Amino acid sequence: MTNNPTNLEALAEKKVSRRDILKTAGIGGVGVILGASGLGSVLSLKESKASGPESNHEIVPFYGEYQSGITTKPQNHVYFVSLDVTTSKREDLSKLFKDWTKASALMTEGKAVGKLSSNEFLPPDDTGEAAGLSPSNLTITFGVGPSLFVKDNQDRFGLKHKQPKELVDLPAFPLDALEEEWTGGDLCIQACADDLQVAFHAVRNLIRIARGKATLRWAQTGFQRSKEADPKKETPRNLFGFKDGTVNPDVDSEKQVNEHIWVQPGDGPDWLVNGSYLVVRRIQMFIEVWDRTNLREQENTFGRYRDSGAPLGQKNEFDKPDFNQKKETGEEVIPVDSHVRLSHGDGTQQILRRAYSYADGMDLKTGSFDAGLLFLCFQRTPSKQFIPIQNRLAKMDKLNEYTSHRGSAIFACLPGAKQGGFIGETLFN
Ligand SMILES: C=CC1=C(C)c2cc3[nH]c(cc4nc(cc5[nH]c(cc1n2)c(C)c5CCC(=O)O)C(CCC(=O)O)=C4C)c(C)c3C=C
Numbered sequence: 001m002t003n004n005p006t007n008l009e010a011l012a013e014k015k016v017s018r019r020d021i022l023k024t025a026g027i028g029g030v031g032v033i034l035g036a037s038g039l040g041s042v043l044s045l046k047e048s049k050a051s052g053p054e055s056n057h058e059i060v061p062f063y064g065e066y067q068s069g070i071t072t073k074p075q076n077h078v079y080f081v082s083l084d085v086t087t088s089k090r091e092d093l094s095k096l097f098k099d100w101t102k103a104s105a106l107m108t109e110g111k112a113v114g115k116l117s118s119n120e121f122l123p124p125d126d127t128g129e130a131a132g133l134s135p136s137n138l139t140i141t142f143g144v145g146p147s148l149f150v151k152d153n154q155d156r157f158g159l160k161h162k163q164p165k166e167l168v169d170l171p172a173f174p175l176d177a178l179e180e181e182w183t184g185g186d187l188c189i190q191a192c193a194d195d196l197q198v199a200f201h202a203v204r205n206l207i208r209i210a211r212g213k214a215t216l217r218w219a220q221t222g223f224q225r226s227k228e229a230d231p232k233k234e235t236p237r238n239l240f241g242f243k244d245g246t247v248n249p250d251v252d253s254e255k256q257v258n259e260h261i262w263v264q265p266g267d268g269p270d271w272l273v274n275g276s277y278l279v280v281r282r283i284q285m286f287i288e289v290w291d292r293t294n295l296r297e298q299e300n301t302f303g304r305y306r307d308s309g310a311p312l313g314q315k316n317e318f319d320k321p322d323f324n325q326k327k328e329t330g331e332e333v334i335p336v337d338s339h340v341r342l343s344h345g346d347g348t349q350q351i352l353r354r355a356y357s358y359a360d361g362m363d364l365k366t367g368s369f370d371a372g373l374l375f376l377c378f379q380r381t382p383s384k385q386f387i388p389i390q391n392r393l394a395k396m397d398k399l400n401e402y403t404s405h406r407g408s409a410i411f412a413c414l415p416g417a418k419q420g421g422f423i424g425e426t427l428f429n
């Protein structure tokens with residue numbers, strides 16, 4: 001097989017592992033091949049789809065029409081940060097995004113952000129803890145929050161006229177127990193990887209690059225069972241022991257991603273076309289209370305069986321729920337206050353859920369675990385997707401007895417960048 005354009009595009013369309021590249025080119029040294037064959041630029045043309053990583057060592061292309069980390073198949077770990085911008089200069093902001101873009105492209109290829117050890121009289125460019133580690137499917141996704149546009153009635157960067165109508169603080173929902181320390185932010189970075197050290201390294205270096213321009217506001221790590229621990233690659237289970245992530249838009253369907261995930265021309269300002277809105281909720285789960293709850297009650301809470309993940313009344317995980325099915329007593333088989341019935345609604349509002357569990361030691365106020373779900377979801381129009389769904393859930397979801405929403409934020413995730421361009425180009429230029 002030679003490196004003709006068709007083969008290269010086929011590779012770019014698939015996920016490309018280092019081993020694939022080496023096999024295809026028949027020579028050693030990824031850097032050499034990327035440079036010599038032009039594969040790097042082919043990779044940059046298309047964002048990888050969800051079709052799954054075969055190994056944990058692959059490269060997810062950073063450049064593309066869309067940012068990676070949205071329709072990318074979820075990796076084992078997330079390191080999520082929200083930032084406050086401290087500079088008041090717009091040029092600083094666009095410079096920051098240019099520097100972030102270059103650094104991110106390098107790190108997603110498993111490379112350092114600069115020379116590892118060059119001048120003994122200066123701190124090294126790269127912090128070093130990812131040296132020798134594989135790219136681990138690292139994705140880095142950037143978003144901008146409503147407060148970047150207007151804060152305390154100030155048009156901070158002359159961007160007010162570019163603020164999308166959809167990019168406003170979420171309404172207060174019944175039962176919200178939000179804490180300032182987990183809420184809001186001018187910018188966000190979602191780094192996902194199959195290795196936590198790789199994800200942390202990425203965020204750490206980006207924060208370092210932001211020195212003098214932006215600072216950390218809040219940070220949250222998250223995990224799923226690792227792919228190595230689950231050879232059957234089943235739907236991951238959340239900390240309540242239920243399969244979580246069964247029903248989601250099909251990210252391999254162009255129709256579905258355009259309908260539910262990517263911002264389309266005419267939806268709002270042009271700069272966000274091919275971007276997506278991210279809603280983040282830090283939801284504490286009272287796992288000790290749950291563990292004292294009987295199985296029937298647990299299953300009625302979700303409206304699904306714990307073991308199989310099937311909707312109540314059905315056999316298999318991916319069977320369609322029958323919301324009209326009744327018991328002999330006349331009661332609904334899938335209870336009216338169950339999580340799946342309420343979140344499903346009439347089925348027209350769909351969001352791409354990409355949630356991770358978190359376990360942050362203990363809640364000092366109660367002595368219980370501070371554990372739960374870092375709920376991350378992407379969508380085209382929050383006012384027609386997350387907000388109505390969450391309104392229904394907040395009113396009467398049985399799950400509310402076992403959870404508490406402690407943090408919240410909304411961001412517009414920028415469109416992807418071409419090689420030579422930068423993330424945020426459409427907004428800042
Ligand atoms: C507003 C959106 C949602 C929040 C907040 C939310 C919190 C939350 N969910 C679970 C566990 C499960 N959720 C499941 C399904 C499901 N959840 C939402 C939305 C929110 N969940 C949607 C849109 C759906 C799919 C509905 C459908 O059409 O069927 C499930 C069932 C399995 C699955 O499909 O993934 C579980 C389990 C927790 C634990 C939680 C907060 C801590």
Ligand SMILES: [Fe+2]
Binds near residue numbers: 339343
């Ligand atoms: Fe849910």
